[in-house]
Amino acid sequence: MAQDKGYLLDNRQAEAGTRFDALAALFDASTFRHFEQVGVAEGWHCWEVGAGGPSVAAWLRERVGPGGRVLATDIDVSWTEAAATEGVEVLRHDVGRDEPPAGPFDLIHARLVLVHVTGRDAALRTLVQSLRPGGVLLVEDADPALQPLICPDEYGPEQELANRLRSGFRRLLRQRGADLAYGRRLPRLLREAGLAEVEADAYFPITSPACDVLEAATVRQVRDQLVAEGLATDEEIERHLASVEAGRLDLATSPMISAWGRRPVDDGSRS
Structure with a gap:
């Protein structure tokens, strides 16, 4: 996932790979359903x-075929590089700071990205401007x-205890510039950015083994910050992790709002 300079969940940490696997298990099916709905087809150029x-990049590569193009970008590509096969280009890129890559694109997709980017308004405009006329932007962000x-x-x-720790995690996210109510604004923001045929829906897992994996990895990734800010003690974190790993909690995710236009x-445009 792309990150601003102060992004809380650093991709360089070992737990990041576990989180990405859990997020894929939770949300890929919903993302792929949206790709089907907007008509991703052979020959498309996708970002x-x-x-x-x-x-996600691997799914797009299979769909667009040898005549298409898939560009996968991130501020840290250490986990993305596994997608760098024929038909997928991997590029280090910060959507909140860098000039957009060469386009235009038939599809641009960003999942759990803009909510964390401090310059999210400018980043959204960049994504819209990188579409070809008739191209689709699909943005998915938690709320x-x-x-x-x-x-x-x-x-x-x-x-x-789990909810108290989650409240502390949200506080850390806000301190790093995350907009925790961004998802609900996506339909309006896409319309205001000039997109047409805007639609949106939401997906909300409330109990899943992948939710447990995601929570354990997330808490381990931010435990030092939780303790340093006085939001939890080491004993409380260990107790919570034990509850998660014992399967005694019905853990939910935040609603994932998907909006496209x-x-x-x-x-x-002359693109």
């Missing part, structure tokens, strides 16, 4: 922004403020 792991509890069924002390063919 996967903040690719993180290789799974933690819409459903803030990782344990919606808060019936006991273990669930209360097309660049009008008559917008004056």
Whole structure:
């Protein structure tokens, strides 16, 4: 996933690979359903922004075929490089700071990216401008403020602790510039950016083994910051991880809001 300078979940940490695998297990099927819905086809040129792991780029490569192009970018490509096979180009790129790669593109997709980018408004404009006329932008971002509890069924002390730690995690994200209510704004933002045929939906896993894996990896990745900020003690974190790994919690994700739209063919572009 792309990251601003202060991005909390550093891709260079060992837990990042575990998180990417869990995110793929949770959300790839929904993402691929949206790709099918917007009509990704052979010969398309696609830009996967903040690719993180290789799974989405690999799916696009199979769909666009040898006549297409898939560009997978991230600020840290150490986990994305597994996708660098024939038909997939991997490029280090910061969507919040760098000039856009050569386009235009038939499809641009960003999942769990813009919510973390401080310059997200400018980044969104860059993505829209990188579309060919008629091209599709699909942006998928979580909205933690819409459903803030990782344990919606808060019936006991273990669930209360999990939700308190999640509250601390959200505080850390806000300190790093994340917009925790960004997902709900996506339909309006895509329309205001000039896209047409805008639609959106949401996906919300509430119990899954992948949710457990994601939570354990995330907490391990940010435990030092949680302790340093006084948001949790080491003992509380160990107790929570034990509950997660014992399978005693019904863990949810934040709602993943997917919004998509097309660049009008008559917008004056010469691309």
